[in-house]
Amino acid sequence: xxxxxxxxxxxxxxxxxxxxxxxxxxxxxxxxxxxxxxxxxxxxxxxxxxxxxxxxxxxxxxxxxxxxxxxxxxxxxxxxxxxxxxxxxxxxxxxxxxxxxxxxxxxxxxxxxxxxxxxxxxxxxxxxxxxxxxxxxxxxxxxxxxxxxxxxxxxxxxxxxxxxxxxxxxxxxxxxxxxxxxxxxxxxxxxxxxxxxxxxxxxxxxxxxxxxxxxxxxxxxxxxxxxxxxxxxxxxxxxxxxxxxxxxxxxxxxxxxxxxxxxxxxxxxxxxxxxxxxxxxxxxxxxxxxxxxxxxxxxxxxxxxxxxxxxxx
Amino acid sequence: xxxxxxxxxxxxxxxxxxxxxxxxxxxxxxxxxxxxxxxxxxxxxxxxxxxxxxxxxxxxxxxxxxxxxxxxxxxxxxxxxxxxxxxxxxxxxxxxxxxxxxxxxxxxxxxxxxxxxxxxxxxxxxxxxxxxxxxxxxxxxxxxxxxxxxxxxxxxxxxxxxxxxxxxxxxxxxxxxxxxxxxxxxxxxxxxxxxxxxxxxxxxxxxxxxxxxxxxxxxxxxxxxxxxxxxxxxxxxxxxxxxxxxxxxxxxxxxxxxxxxxxxxxxxxxxxxxxxxxxxxxxxxxxxxxxxxxxxxxxxxxxxxxxxxxxxxxxxxxxxxxxxxxxxxxxxxxxxxxxxxxxxxxxxxxxxxxxxxxxxxxxxxxxxxxxxxxxxxxxxxxxxxxxxxxxxxxxxxxxxxxxxxxxxxxxxxxxxxxxx
Numbered sequence: 051x052x053x054x055x056x057x058x059x060x061x062x063x064x065x066x067x068x069x070x071x072x073x074x075x076x077x078x079x080x081x082x083x084x085x086x087x088x089x090x091x092x093x094x095x096x097x098x099x100x101x102x103x104x105x106x107x108x109x110x111x112x113x114x115x116x117x118x119x120x121x122x123x124x125x126x127x128x129x130x131x132x133x134x135x136x137x138x139x140x141x142x143x144x145x146x147x148x149x150x151x152x153x154x155x156x157x158x159x160x161x162x163x164x165x166x167x168x169x170x171x172x173x174x175x176x177x178x179x180x181x182x183x184x185x186x187x188x189x190x191x192x193x194x195x196x197x198x199x200x201x202x203x204x205x206x207x208x209x210x211x212x213x214x215x216x217x218x219x220x221x222x223x224x225x226x227x228x229x230x231x232x233x234x235x236x237x238x239x240x241x242x243x244x245x246x247x248x249x250x251x252x253x254x255x256x257x258x259x260x261x262x263x264x265x266x267x268x269x270x271x272x273x274x275x276x277x278x279x280x281x282x283x284x285x286x287x288x289x290x291x292x293x294x295x296x297x298x299x300x301x302x303x304x305x306x307x308x309x310x311x312x313x314x315x316x317x318x319x320x321x322x323x324x325x326x327x328x329x330x331x332x333x334x335x336x337x338x339x340x341x342x343x344x345x346x347x348x349x350x351x352x353x354x355x356x357x358x359x360x361x362x363x
Numbered sequence: 364x365x366x367x368x369x370x371x372x373x374x375x376x377x378x379x380x381x382x383x384x385x386x387x388x389x390x391x392x393x394x395x396x397x398x399x400x401x402x403x404x405x406x407x408x409x410x411x412x413x414x415x416x417x418x419x420x421x422x423x424x425x426x427x428x429x430x431x432x433x434x435x436x437x438x439x440x441x442x443x444x445x446x447x448x449x450x451x452x453x454x455x456x457x458x459x460x461x462x463x464x465x466x467x468x469x470x471x472x473x474x475x476x477x478x479x480x481x482x483x484x485x486x487x488x489x490x491x492x493x494x495x496x497x498x499x500x501x502x503x504x505x506x507x508x509x510x511x512x513x514x515x516x517x518x519x520x521x522x523x524x525x526x527x528x529x530x531x532x533x534x535x536x537x538x539x540x541x542x543x544x545x546x547x548x549x550x551x552x553x554x555x556x557x558x559x560x561x562x563x564x565x566x567x568x569x570x571x572x573x574x575x576x577x578x579x580x581x582x583x584x585x586x587x588x589x590x591x592x593x594x595x596x597x598x599x600x601x602x603x604x605x606x607x608x609x610x611x612x613x614x615x616x617x618x619x620x621x622x623x624x625x626x627x628x629x630x631x632x633x634x635x636x637x638x639x640x641x642x643x644x645x646x647x648x649x650x651x652x653x654x655x656x657x658x659x660x661x662x663x664x665x666x667x668x669x670x671x672x673x674x675x676x677x678x679x680x681x682x683x684x685x686x687x688x689x690x691x692x693x694x695x696x697x698x699x700x701x702x703x704x705x706x707x708x709x710x711x712x713x714x715x716x717x718x719x720x721x722x723x724x725x726x727x728x729x730x731x732x733x734x735x736x737x738x739x740x741x742x743x744x745x746x747x748x749x750x751x752x753x754x755x756x757x758x759x760x761x762x763x764x765x766x767x768x769x770x771x772x773x774x775x776x777x778x779x780x781x782x783x
Contacts, residue, residue: 118518250539251653253665255672260524264541265636328634332657 088146093198095139096160100194102132103167107187114184114261122180129187133167136194140164150220152227156200161223163193165231169275173235177271179263185238218293225286226311232279233318233346239272240339247333269332272339273325280318287311310349317342364703365425366504368459369432369451370410370417373473376450384436384447386411388490395494398435403427406498408505410466410487412480414473419463421500429453460504460695464688467508468515469522476521476677481512499765503698511691518687521680524673528666529559532640533567536608539638539659544568549606550591551599551620552613553581556642560610561589573602577613603628609639611647619647625658640666701769708757710781715753719745 109125112118140161143151151157170186173179242262249259262268291301302308321338325331371381386394391409398418399407406421418436422428433451437444454462465471467484488505491497497505516522525534536543548569550557553576561572572591575598576582582593594602603609603624613619620639629637636657641648646662653660661669723745733741756775763771775781 246538250535250659253661253669255669257676259538260520264537265539266541331634332636334656 092139092142092146095135095142096194096198099132099136099139100191100198102128102135103163103187103191103194106132106183107191110180110183110187114181114258125183125187126174126180129167129170129183133164133171136160136164136167150223152220152223156197158227159193159200160197161227162230163190163197165227166190166193166234169228169231169235173271173275177263177267179267179271181242181262182235182238182271186234216293216296218289218296222286222289222293225282225289229279229282229286230346230350232275232282233314233343235275236272236279236339237343239268239275240336242268243272243336244333244340247336272336273322276318276321276325276339276342280315280322283311283315283318287315307349310345314342314345314349317345364500364705365422365428366419366456366459366500367422367425367428367432368417368419368454368462369429369436370415371447371450371452372415372417372471375452376447380447380450381413381416383442384411384416385413386416391487391490392494394435395491395496398432399494399496403431406491406501407496408487408491408501410484412483414480415466415471417466419459419501419504421498425455457692457696460692461688463504463508464511464691465685467512468684468688469512470515470681470684470688474526474674475681476523477526478516478522481509484508500699504695507691507695507698511688514691515684515687519680519683521677521684523680524676526670526673526677528642528663528670529556529563531661531666531669532560532608532610533563535640535659535661536564536569536638537567539636540607542568543608545570546607547571547573547605548608548610549573549575549602550585551575551596551609551611551647552577552615552643553585554612554642557610557612558585558589560640560642561585561591564608565589569608571605573606575599575602600624600627603637604631607635607637609637609648611639611641612643613647614643615647616645617647618649620649620652622649622651622655625649625652625655629655629658642666698769701772704760704764704772707772707776707781708760711757711760711775711779712753714779714781715749716746719749 106125106129109121109128113121113125140151143157143160152161166186167190170183170190173182243265246259246262246265246268249255250265263271294303295301317338321335321342324338325335371384373381376384386409391411395407395409398404398409398420403424404420404422408419410417410419416436418432420428420432433444433448434440436442436447436451462471463484467481469476469478469480472480484505488497488501491501525531533543536546540546543564546569548561548564548571550561550572553574565572572586572589574582574586574589574591574593575596576593577596579593579596585591586593599619603620609620611619625637625639629635634657636659639648639652639658639660641660641662644663648660648662650660650662652658723741730741760772760775763775
């Protein structure tokens with residue numbers, strides 16, 4: 051035992067403690083060790099993330115409306131900076147609280163925002179479909195804002211120790227969050243498809259028509275994101291089942307979140323089957339992409355209100 | 364030093380006047396040499412297109428310039444002045460710069476935002492360069508005008524949306540298919556408009572063009588020209604399956620493409636979208652085709668109405684472009700003021716001579732009485748000394764000005780404490 055930790059023991063127990071006695075004492079919870087300076091660092095980091103995303107969002111919207119390349123560049127760079135800071139913030143969160151940062155609502159919102167930015171980056175990389183950013187980035191900013199104003203929770207160690215015990219917790223949740231992000235991309239691409247298809251049929255074009263990616267592009271984005279989302283959802287649900295059975299031997303608990311997740315899974319499976327029977331399904335597939343996202347939202351937020359086995363976001 | 368622009372355009376003069384004033388390339392080069400006399404007109408440029416004839420000059424004597432250009436345009440009174448004089452507009456300095464900037468940015472074009480005029484000005488400039496009539500000021504002005512045009516094009520949507528039927532096919536095609544590379548176009552009927560559209564499509568990357576015409580000779584001729592394939596008109600239904608873009612322009616008085624044909628083609632295409640353009644009157648494509656999902660049909664009226672809304676959109680963007688032009692005029696004039704070293708040279712000379720005179724006045728008493736001749740000799744000594752010292756300085760300044768090196772000129776000004 052080092053001197054430093056002896057001093058720490060003394061401060062913690064407010065008296066001198068011998069090595070043998072210390073060994074018998076209950077371990078101090080990680081939560082009690084979180085210093086206020088760490089919390090302030092976390093908070094300012096998140097504020098910096100928010101600032102970067104807000105700048106990115108504003109510039110993305112302006113670039114979308116005005117078609118200025120310089121604005122788009124500002125948006126790209128600040129989104130990239132925000133994403134790096136955000137990644138750092140998540141890692142810091144993990145290090146400080148000692149559990150995977152996907153437990154409390156505050157953390158889930160922040161993590162969800164992170165997956166949204168990551169998938170936006172992928173879509174831009176693959177399809178150059180930057181208009182997506184003018185919808186994604188404002189939402190991301192809002193999520194981070196909420197994550198900041200929601201107060202850090204009082205640590206519930208018992209619950210946490212259960213959740214952080216298994217490596218399946220991070221895998222299960224991360225997969226599902228990326229699936230949600232993918233479905234959000236499907237949703238946006240479907241909306242863009244429907245808007246443009248309608249205008250092409252009516253032959254009257256609004257100002258934003260010319261700024262949206264082509265029908266083929268949004269169709270491809272929707273198709274491939276739906277496939278990726280469904281894969282992630284499948285593996286995510288599977289790991290959840292494995293984890294549940296390792297805890298209490300049951301695969302299924304009939305909890306609302308499970309039921310809605312199953313419905314979501316079926317809907318996206320149908321969507322993909324429907325699309326693959328004929329290569330291009332256009333309108334109806336797009337409507338399914340929109341409806342599917344409604345179900346995702348309900349799975350994510352709605353089921354929470356009904357309570358059940360899944361206690362967290 | 365003044366910049367003057369005199370000319371006519373499609374708004375100020377009818378075609379009868381414009382065509383008489385227009386210059387051929389040869390007339391332009393020889394004309395430039397007679398126009399630029401080095402005295403009244405020091406630099407010159409002639410822009411002559413079907414929509415405008417404009418003479419842009421840099422002059423040392425503003426008062427005589429307009430008359431000189433009018434005389435020049437009349438081909439030494441070969442054309443009676445009364446014939447065109449009332450149609451002429453004339454801009455000086457600020458106004459002339461604005462006019463040129465607006466022309467190159469295609470704000471002054473018949474269809475706002477059409478980019479051809481930029482190429483025409485570029486051509487006019489290279490002819491002036493060849494003739495040696497584009498000097499320090501015009502070089503700077505024309506290059507600045509090109510820069511303005513580029514800025515307007517990239518920062519506003521002035522040239523964004525198609526405003527001709529033939530180009531509409533490309534634009535809508537891209538909206539549906541993203542890229543036209545690897546797509547197939549089918550021309551039904553070999554009319555002139557269809558041909559023009561097909562050319563645009565090929566330029567935009569369409570890889571295969573099929574031509575179907577009732578009589579085969581025109582289809583084959585066009586196929587050779589476009590590098591396409593002439594196909595049998597009777598096999599239209601099967602070709603519809605291959606075609607992503609169909610342009611229909613036959614003289615038939617019935618529907619050449621029926622709803623049933625389009626539906627069958629679509630299902631054989633496994634629902635891949637197809638895009639039909641019907642530029643024939645009466646229509647050749649059943650309007651009901653447009654109701655089929657994943658099939659988009661535009662007839663001539665649809666295209667016209669999209670075009671007119673695109674033109675309105677361009678005009679809205681033109682307002683933003685005007686703001687850019689205004690700010691660029693200010694920048695240009697500032698740059699010009701810096702480069703205009705006439706006043707600087709004068710001020711520098713005066714300053715040096717003043718110093719010499721002042722020193723002379725201070726030391727004059729010590730010299731005692733001098734003869735008039737000696738007095739003159741001392742004076743001449745001072746003047747020539749000052750001139751000898753300032754000569755390399757001034758010639759360096761002139762060189763910097765010719766090289767448009769504003770920084771060096773400003774440095775000279777700062778060293779001697781001269782105002783601009």
